[in-house]
Ligand code: SF4
């Protein structure tokens with residue numbers, strides 16, 4: 001049992017962090033103080049072309065090593081400690097740093113030099129693959145440090161504590177963003193550490209997840225076969241990798257990816273009337289059974305331009321949605337909407353394998 | 367009733383037989399008769415196709431001779447057919463105790479006696495079924511995970527739990543096989559089993575929505591109508607390969623090896639080659655059907671690749687091609703090579719896989735357990751990033767639905783069952799299928815015995831078997847909180863090992879229970 005909250009403004013107007021903190025704090029019962037976190041898009045407009053790397057390090061030594069590693073592999077334009085407030089109940093916290101970087105060591109031309117000319121990659125694609133590998137190598141080689149997030153114009157703020165404490169700690173109330181994801185954790189299958197809190201992030205993708213993925217073993221095998229590494233000791237990270245793999249690497253649409261991850265039942269597919277749709281779903285389900293997510297789950301996923309809300313195909317976890325003007329809200333429980341949007345046009349329950357995909361209007365920097 | 371004279375004649379003959387060169391074979395099994403219950407009906411004497419039971423006159427009343435059955439004590443193999451047939455329940459098959467000193471097991475000693483028998487030429491000992499060696503069965507040391515508290519188990523009676531499986535290369539280059547249950551009937555050729563059993567298999571496969579495999583003996587014309595559910599097999603003997611053979615199937619399997627006899631070919635003795643079999647196999651009647659150990663056009667992997675593509679060309683890329691190999695030490699690189707050679711499905715047959723006839727020494731000491739082989743193959747394919755190019759099928763030693771699911775968790779997409787099919791049809795596992803005398807009428811082509819199989823009943827039995835396993839698998843999956851079988855393929859997280867060594871768990875890719 002966990003609590004999740006998500007919000008998106010399709011017009012890109014800013015949603016206040018304080019509302020999000022309050023909404024997720026309302027779901028306090030759904031957590032046990034062993035992990036909470038927030039992901040926010042649109043917080044670094046001044047660095048919107050740079051990858052914002054958030055790292056957490058266990059000690060000074062790890063900070064030093066991490067910093068050396070980042071400097072050796074990326075071109076750092078700016079770096080600072082993530083500002084935090086003292087919160088009484090958070091007795092210990094890791095050293096939290098953020099770096100705004102370009103791929104490639106100390107050299108802005110790195111990309112041009114290293115891109116394979118025979119390959120039809122754009123600069124952007126190359127940069128993303130580079131950063132992805134950077135994150136995996138970092139997590140693997142630096143002991144006591146991990147990357148919380150590394151997308152553009154976004155950040156993940158998470159830790160061990162109740163959502164109000166973590167919100168207070170990171171000063172979420174001072175932040176604003178056009179997409180928010182928040183999570184309140186009741187860990188059951190993995191130990192509690194700062195790296196185990198949600199959201200999980202890879203490049204632009206972030207995920208918050210309520211549930212347990214019983215197919216984790218298969219999903220991990222599949223994604224590791226394609227060059228991803230699962231190092232964070234929890235099942236949720238595969239979701240972000242799967243989205244990254246299908247959407248960015250394979251070029252699938254988000255709809256197709258959602259179908260792969262949570263397809264309709266065979267019975268339903270057999271009975272579909274729309275032949276084209278039937279064929280599409282059938283093929284996806286036949287070809288990628290290892291990417292299907294099994295077990296009870298409600299997840300919110302974002303890549304900075306869309307917010308995806310999805311349930312397992314038996315609907316074993318709660319997820320409700322609300323719309324108010326250009327804003328869409330998602331939560332484990334309807335009560336959150338009393339804070340986020342007391343006056344809303346529509347409130348509805350997500351039905352199983354009918355993912356909601358809400359996209360922002362065109363923005364130039366996604 | 368039997369005449370006294372004929373019975374006495376019979377007696378004489380048996381006496382002579384036993385005195386020939388004074389060499390008695392060891393007796394292991396024998397039927398014991400409870401004469402208080404026995405009504406003297408004589409059914410058992412005809413039931414036993416092995417000539418173990420004879421009737422002797424026991425008493426004369428009102429001028430009539432009443433006979434009673436007695437055991438000949440030279441040919442009972444413990445198949446329990448007579449026991450199951452006796453209407454009075456008067457027969458009990460007993461295994462005689464055997465005391466052996468030193469490190470010679472019963473098997474060893476008996477086999478030495480058999481091989482040294484002066485009445486026969488020293489010969490290679492034949493045996494049937496899969497290996498019965500005492501070696502560890504890994505399936506028995508693996509336990510499933512179950513949901514408690516943090517995630518709900520699924521109740522298969524209320525919620526859908528899906529077993530549908532697709533086999534083949536998942537890139538659209540050839541069609542996929544659709545299985546409603548991830549269980550197929552393994553290759554058993556016409557000749558090694560009779561046509562009635564094959565018809566029952568084909569019918570059951572079409573009812574359930576899965577596949578049956580012809581084995582290497584070609585495809586009998588009566589089975590053409592089950593083409594939607596038929597996998598035809600091509601082995602080194604190339605029996606019965608013809609345009610019709612390719613037309614009337616859903617997939618083609620190239621058999622390189624078989625778990626019970628890795629590295630050796632097949633031999634169907636001439637007396638088993640009846641006219642029907644000669645027609646289907648396309649060989650002269652009464653000749654021995656020999657499949658050589660290697661395919662004479664496959665001496666390395668590139669030759670296999672050519673054969674795979676020759677078949678694909680022949681069938682217009684409309685049938686997936688499977689390659690069946692025995693589980694051997696080097697299975698992982700072999701499987702990787704086969705995947706790269708273009709196979710759509712790879713079936714791996716473990717050393718417990720059954721057979722109609724194999725040299726005993728080969729069966730007992732060649733090959734490796736399927737659990738280890740499938741796990742190693744799956745891991746290797748994943749490490750090389752080509753696991754989604756092929757489907758893996760595990761065969762050899764799958765005894766029940768839990769074994770099916772364990773094999774799947776270890777990396778198989780589906781399984782083949784062979785011996786389990788025979789047992790479902792009655793087989794008493796006496797391991798003498800090569801003799802053409804099967805009392806149950808399964809592995810024999812003698813018309814009188816084959817007639818003991820009722821095709822409709824046998825079909826029903828196999829359909830029942832699959833639907834029972836289907837339900838059991840759904841229960842197991844529900845307990846694990848998983849509602850589609852695809853989420854279990856290679857999901858070793860859902861398994862834990864009990865009483866295994868660290869090395870064994872490493873190969874299986876499972877953790878010690880409690881961790
Ligand atoms: S039918 Fe089978 S068990 Fe019975 S006596 Fe014959 S061989 Fe033995």
Ligand code: SF4
Nearest residue numbers: 793794796797799804
């Ligand atoms: S099928 Fe083979 S093992 Fe089974 S009873 Fe017949 S002869 Fe014996």
